[in-house]
Amino acid sequence: MTTELEQQLVDQLRRAAETTAPGSLKPLIEEARRRGSRIRARRLGLQIISGCGVAAAVAGLVVVGLHMNSVEHHGPTPADPASPLPTSAHPAPGGPACSAGNLTITAIGPESMMTEESAVLYRVSNHGKRTCVLHGRPAATFFDRTGRQVQLRLANTSPFMSAEAASGLGEPIRLGQGTSVFLLIAKNSCVLKEATRIDHVTLELPNHGGILTAPTTFQQRRFFSCASNSDPGQQYAISAFSPSRDFLPTGR
Amino acid sequence: MDLRGDADEDFEELVTARWEAWSKLAMLLCGNRADAEDCVQSLLTALYARWPRVRKVEHLDAYARKMLTNLAISGRRRRAMGVTKTALAARGAPVIGSEREIEERLELWQRVRALPPRQRAVIVLRYYEDLSVDQTAAALGCSSGTVKSQTADALRKLGKAMAAEPGAGPQTARSPKGTVNHDHGA
Numbered sequence: 001m002t003t004e005l006e007q008q009l010v011d012q013l014r015r016a017a018e019t020t021a022p023g024s025l026k027p028l029i030e031e032a033r034r035r036g037s038r039i040r041a042r043r044l045g046l047q048i049i050s051g052c053g054v055a056a057a058v059a060g061l062v063v064v065g066l067h068m069n070s071v072e073h074h075g076p077t078p079a080d081p082a083s084p085l086p087t088s089a090h091p092a093p094g095g096p097a098c099s100a101g102n103l104t105i106t107a108i109g110p111e112s113m114m115t116e117e118s119a120v121l122y123r124v125s126n127h128g129k130r131t132c133v134l135h136g137r138p139a140a141t142f143f144d145r146t147g148r149q150v151q152l153r154l155a156n157t158s159p160f161m162s163a164e165a166a167s168g169l170g171e172p173i174r175l176g177q178g179t180s181v182f183l184l185i186a187k188n189s190c191v192l193k194e195a196t197r198i199d200h201v202t203l204e205l206p207n208h209g210g211i212l213t214a215p216t217t218f219q220q221r222r223f224f225s226c227a228s229n230s231d232p233g234q235q236y237a238i239s240a241f242s243p244s245r246d247f248l249p250t251g252r
Numbered sequence: 253m254d255l256r257g258d259a260d261e262d263f264e265e266l267v268t269a270r271w272e273a274w275s276k277l278a279m280l281l282c283g284n285r286a287d288a289e290d291c292v293q294s295l296l297t298a299l300y301a302r303w304p305r306v307r308k309v310e311h312l313d314a315y316a317r318k319m320l321t322n323l324a325i326s327g328r329r330r331r332a333m334g335v336t337k338t339a340l341a342a343r344g345a346p347v348i349g350s351e352r353e354i355e356e357r358l359e360l361w362q363r364v365r366a367l368p369p370r371q372r373a374v375i376v377l378r379y380y381e382d383l384s385v386d387q388t389a390a391a392l393g394c395s396s397g398t399v400k401s402q403t404a405d406a407l408r409k410l411g412k413a414m415a416a417e418p419g420a421g422p423q424t425a426r427s428p429k430g431t432v433n434h435d436h437g438a
Contacts, residue, residue, distance in 0.1 A: 005411055006379065008360055013380040016361040017276035025271055028296055029264060036300025118393070189318075189393070191309055222393065232305060 095133045098175055100210030102128030105183075105203070107215050118223070119186035121245060122214055126175040134175055134241040137168035138203035140185060142216065142223070142236075145199035150225045151234075152198075158186045158237035161247045170240030182245040183238070185216070190226035190233030198223040263303050267296060270313065274320060280376040281324035283365035291323045298323075318391045321377065325369045325392075363413045371406040374399055 109121045126132060142150040158166045161184060173181050185201065203212045216223045226233040239247050274295060278288035298319055299306055309315045364375055370392070377388045378399075385403075389396045 005360075005407065005414070009364070009375065009379045009410070012358045012361040013280055013364070013376060016358050017280055017380065019279075025268065028271070028293055029267055031293060032267075032296035032300045033260075035297040036303070039297070039301040191305070191315070194390070 095131055095174060097207035097209050098126065098128075098132035098134045098205065100205055100212050102126055102130075102132060103205075103212060105212045105214045107217070118189060119184055120216060120223075122183040122185070123180045123245075124183055124212070124241065125180040126177060129177060131174055131176045133172050134181055134206070135172040136170060136206045137183070137238050137240040138205050138212070140236070140238050141202045141204070142198045142225075143200050143202070144196045150196055150198050151229075152187070152225060153235045155235040155237050161186055161237055161239055165239040165242060165247050166237045168238070168240050170242060173241055173243055181241045181243055182247075183241055184247045185236060185238050187223045187236040188233045190224060190231050192231055192233075193227035194224035194233075195227040196225045198225060259303055259307065262307055263300060266312070267299075270316065274316065277317065277376070277381065278320055278324060280364075280380055281321060281369075281373055283372065287324070291320060294323045295320050314387075314391070317377075317381070318393075321373050321391050322393070325373055360410065360414060363410050366413075367406055367409065371402050371409075374402040375406050375410075378403055 103124055104127055105122050105124050107120050108123045124134070140154075142152055144150055156167050157163070164170060165184070175181060183203075198216045201214055201216050203214060204210075205212065223236075224233075228234075271292070274292055275288065278291040278295075279285060282288040282291055295316065299316065306312070306315065364372055367375065373392060374388060377383045377391055378385075383391065385396045385399045388399045392399065
């Protein structure tokens with residue numbers, strides 16, 4: 001049943017909309033072309049940088065593999081793309097690596113930097129008694145609320161995350177008692193149909209530091225997996241740990 | 253990094269066809285002309301930046317509406333698109349005197365403008381765009397339950413404000429009790 005108030009709403013919204021007197025369309029389109037082209041160029045640049053990084057990593061793996069074969073050892077098992085490894089598997093420089101038992105993780109904000117991308121910003125705090133070191137980024141695995149794993153694709157670029165952060169690289173961070181670092185998980189929105197609501201994420205810390213579990217929702221910002229695996233919305237990016245909460249590329 | 257030939261023409265064709273509707277929706281979502289222009293410009297920029305992919309989307313209008321709604325709610329997204337009110341100031345949104353008077357006479361619309369952005373978006377999508385609860389939830393990226401509760405809250409506020417307003421129309425002087433809790437479902 002439609003009430004009088006609702007009818008009045010419909011009527012007044014229509015009349016208010018009719019008062020809009022749009023200006024000229026041409027300058028809007030020209031402006032969109034100018035700004036849109038700049039964004040496309042920047043994104044392409046990031047993809048090239050990322051591509052070079054991947055090529056270098058592949059070349060490195062090939063060299064390591066050849067070396068391992070020559071001394072009759074088994075080579076490393078290729079990483080399962082659905083279960084990415086944390087970056088920085090080397091011993092943390094500058095002190096003991098942080099372990100999950102000494103860390104707490106809290107979602108502190110929805111970061112909606114882009115129409116097609118939503119993100120959750122996390123604060124990771126050291127409540128242990130010792131200073132420890134975090135380096136690189138954790139490996140994320142996503143789950144729905146029944147605890148079933150949800151497969152997403154890790155992308156090493158994000159138009160609205162700096163190239164260094166999105167690639168998972170970063171300087172080692174010494175985390176004193178009671179101090180915090182930040183982490184950003186950004187996911188593209190589904191272009192077509194959303195499928196499963198993602199409930200939480202487990203984060204495997206670098207240097208065998210254990211696993212942190214965190215929610216993937218903040219207020220009304222939520223992640224969904226997409227109905228089609230080829231949907232660009234299946235991609236997510238996860239930053240390296242950062243002392244700053246500002247992950248946007250310089251100049252944005 | 254301009255788009256080539258067909259793609260660019262497709263973009264211009266879509267924008268020409270939908271621009272007026274988007275401008276009206278943006279005006280309602282944002283509550284004022286300056287922000288509405290800001291939103292439409294950001295929408296066009298975002299569409300252009302992703303056009304090779306976006307043009308293949310089946311329900312492009314729903315997709316654009318979702319983008320526009322999100323842009324209207326979040327000022328940061330507009331800034332991410334490099335569009336600011338300052339940048340738009342030079343273009344100058346035309347405000348026609350008689351239009352302003354008409355706007356001022358629409359008391360309920362003035363109340364809608366005063367709602368928080370998400371509640372205003374829910375009201376506009378439900379009552380102007382005539383979307384179902386589920387469609388509204390999809391456009392806002394939230395659950396159907398949230399849409400229902402936001403609608404109920406907004407209607408309650410509007411009803412209360414209109415009832416308290418001296419000189420409000422007789423139809424709004426009474427309590428909208430019973431109007432706020434029913435399901436606006438599809």
